[in-house]
Amino acid sequence: MIADVSSSPLSARRGLRFLLSTTLAVGLGLSLAGCKTSAERAEEYYQSGLQLLEEGDVDRAIVQFRNVFDIEGTHYEARKTLADTYRTRGDTREAYSQYLRLAEQYPDDLPTRVALARMAFDGQEAQEFERHTTRAVEIAPQDPEVQVLDLARRYRAAALAEDEKAREALSEEAARMAGTRPDDPMLMGILLDRAANAGDLAEADRLTARMLELQPDNPQRYLQRLALLAERGDKPAIEAHLRATIARFPDNGQAKADLVRFHLSEGQPDKAEAFLRELADAAPAGESGARADLVRFVEAQRGVDAARAELDRLIAEGADPLLFGTLRAGFDFRDGKRDEAIAAVRAVLDGVTEPSDTSRDVKIQLARMLAETGDEAGARQQVDEVLAQNAGHPGGLKMKAAWDIQADKVDDAVLGLRAVLDQAPQDAEAMGLMASAYDRAGEADLARDYLSQAAAASNNAVPETLRLAARLIAEERWRPAEDAILPALRRAPGNLDLLEALGQVYLSMPDLPRAQGVIARLREIGTPEAVAAAEQMDLNRLANEQGQDAALGYLEQQANAENASIGSKLSLIRAQLATGQTEAALRLAGELAASDPDNRAAGMALALSQAAAGDLPAARATLGGLVEDQPADPAPHLTLIRLATQQGDIDGALALAERGLAAIPDNPDLLWSKAGLMERKGDIDGAIAIYEQLYARDSSSMIVANNLASLLSTWKSDDPAAVARASTVARRLKDTEVPAFMDTYGWIQHLNGDSAAGLPYLEGAAEALASDPIVQLHLGVVQAAAGEADAAKAQLQKGLDMLPEGQKGRSVALAREALARLNAPAAETAGTGTAGTGMAGTGTAGTGGTAAPAPGQATN
Incomplete structure (x- = not known):
C-alpha cells in the first residue's frame, strides 16, 4: 500500500523539502543547458556530423553540417568538411559552391584556393582556374601544390600562344616534378599532352590508363583514354571502352552516340541497331527517349517505311500513342503529306483529356508544322496555348523568341531565351536564337560567342558548325574557323558543305597544300556535286598559286576536253566575260546555245555575252525568248x-x-x-x-534592313516615328565596316542626337565612297553638328562641288543651308535651328546609305 506521508507533520515537511530540492535541481539543469553558447551548439552539430560521417551515414552528416551554419555561418571546419564530402561523393557543383563560400570568408586560406583551382581545371573553367591559381601563388608561392598549379597555368598560356619552345621547357619541368608526385593528375595531363605531340603512344597509353585508374568517376579521363585508343586504331578496345564508359555513366548520351557512330564507321549498322534496341528494351515503360532514338535510327538506316513499321510495333506494345503518333506524322510531313500530317497530330491531341508535358511538346511540334506551311496565325495560337499552361515551356519560348527577333523585339527574345537556358544550359537551338537576337541588336561579339557555344552544345553538329564557320570566315578569322570545322568533319567526314568551307579557309589563309588535300577528298567522294566543288576549289587554288591566266587556261582545258560538261563550258564563259574576252565568250556561248537550244543556262550565257559585246537588240531578243518560254x-x-x-x-x-x-x-x-x-x-x-x-x-536581310532604314532616315527625318523605326531596324549595323551601312548608321546616330557617335562611321563611309557627293554632304552636316566648323565648311563645299550640274533634292538644299549658316554665324544665331539638325537624305541621285545592286544581280 502507499504510505500516507501527510499523517506526520515532520514527514510532510521532509517530503516538501525533497520535492523542492528535486524541482530546483531539474530547473537548474534545464537552465544550464539552455545557456550553452552558440559556438558550443554549433560544435555539437559539427561533432555529430563527423560521427555520422565515420559511420557512413553521409546524408545525415550533411544535414548536421548544414545545421552548424544556421548557428554559425563562418564555422571553418564544418564548411571545409562539407565541401570535402561533396567533392568525395562526386557532387562537384555543390562542392565548388561550398569552397567558394570558404574563399569569401577566408580569402587567404591556401587549401581552399588549391581545391578551387584544381576543380576549375578539371571542369575546364579557364577564368576561374586563373583567378584561384593567381591568389594561391600570392599566398604561398613556394608551396609544392601551388607550384604545380602555377606550372599548369604557364603551360596553358604557352599552348594558347603556340609557343612550342616554352611548352617543351614547361613539360620538362612537369616531368621533374612528377618524380616526387607521380600520380598528380595535373602533371600527368601536361605529360600526356607532351606524349601526344611527340607521337609517343606507349607513354600516352600508360598515362591515360593510370589517370583512369586514379579518377574512375571523372568523365574527362574516359575521353582521354578514348582518344588514345582511336589514335592507336585499336577497334576492339574502342568498343569495349565505350561500353565501359556507358556502364560507369548510364546517363552519358555522348558515349552512347559515340558507340553508335563507331559501329556505323565500321560498317556494322546491325550492331548499332542492336545496341539501341538494348537501350529501348531496358528503358522504363514511361520513358520514351530511347525508343524514339531507335525509331530515328531505323529511319536513317532503313528508310521511312521501316521506321513507320517500328512505330506501329511500339504503339501496339503500349508506347505512348501521343508521342509516337506524332513521330509518325512527322515522317508524313517530311514526305510532303503536310495536310495529312497536321490532321494526324490534331487527331492525337484531340484524345488528350489532361494537358501534360508530352501534350505540350506535341502542340509545339504542331506549331512548327503550321509555321512551315505558312499558317503563322495557327502556329501562334498553339504556342500561346502552351505558354498559358506553362509560361516556361522551352519549345514555346523558343518559337516566340524567333518571332520576336523577326519583329525586332530583341529584348523580349533575350529574356525568353535566358529562361530556356536556365532550364537547359546546353540547348543548342536556344543558343543559336540568342546569337540571332544579339546580331539584330548589333552586339557582334556576343552573337559570335553564342554561335560558338551552340556548336559546342550540339557536339559539333553540321548546321551549328557551318553557321559559326560562316561568321568566322566573314571576319577573316581563318584559324578559329578551321578549329570550328575540323571536329564537325570528324563526325561527318563526307559532308560537302563542311569540306567546301574548310577548303575556302585553306585557300584564304593561304595554305595551298592542305587545300589540295580537301580537293583530293572531294574527288574521292566522287558524286557529281563533290566533283564540281573540287573543280571550283582547284580553280581557285590555281588562281591563288599561279594567277588568273593559269586559271583561265585550266578552264579552257576543261571546256575543250572530249567529254566536257556544259557546266565547265559555262564556267569558261563566265571567266572570259569577267576578264574582258568578250569575243571568245560570245563565240563559245553561240556554239553552246546552237548545240542545245533548249538549255536555258546556255541561253542566258549567250544573252550576257551579246550584251557584253554591245549587241543589245540581240541580247534583248534572246532574253525575250527565254521569258516567253518560261x-x-x-x-x-x-x-x-x-x-x-x-x-x-x-x-x-x-x-x-x-x-x-x-x-x-x-x-x-x-x-x-x-x-x-x-x-x-x-x-x-x-x-x-x-x-x-x-x-x-x-527581316534578317542586312541589305533590306539598311535600305529601309536609310530611306526612312533620309526622307522622314522630321517624323519621330519614322526615325524610331529606322533606329530599331538599323541597330544591327553597329560596328559595321560596310561603307553604305556605315553611312546609314552614322546618320541615324546623328538624327538621334548623338552626332559624336555617328561621326566615325560617316568619316569611314566618306573615305570609302569618295565619289558619292551625298555621303560627303552627310559627313559635312554631322561635322557641323559636332562643332567641327572648319572641317564641316570644307567638307560641305567638297560635296556640293561634286554634284552634277542642276541637281536638286532635299539633301542638297539642306546642305547648302548648313554651309550658309556656317559662313554666317550671326545669321545662325538669329535663326531657329542648329546646323545639321534638319539635314537628312541622300537626294534622288545619290546612293547615300542605300546599298542596292544593279537590278538583275543577286540581292542576298
Missing part, C-alpha cells in the same frame, strides 16, 4: 531590267519590272529591283512600301 523564271526578267537601267531608261526598266511581277507575283528580286527604280524616280514612299514588304517577309 515566264516564271526571274533571271531573264532581271537581266532585261538591268540592261534598261544601264541605258538610263528608268521608265522602261520599271515597265519590265511590272511585267516580271505580273508573271511572278511577290518575287523578292523583282520587288528589290522595282524599289531601287522607284527610288531613282523619286517615288520614295513607293520604295519604302516595297522595302517594308520585303522586310516583313525576311
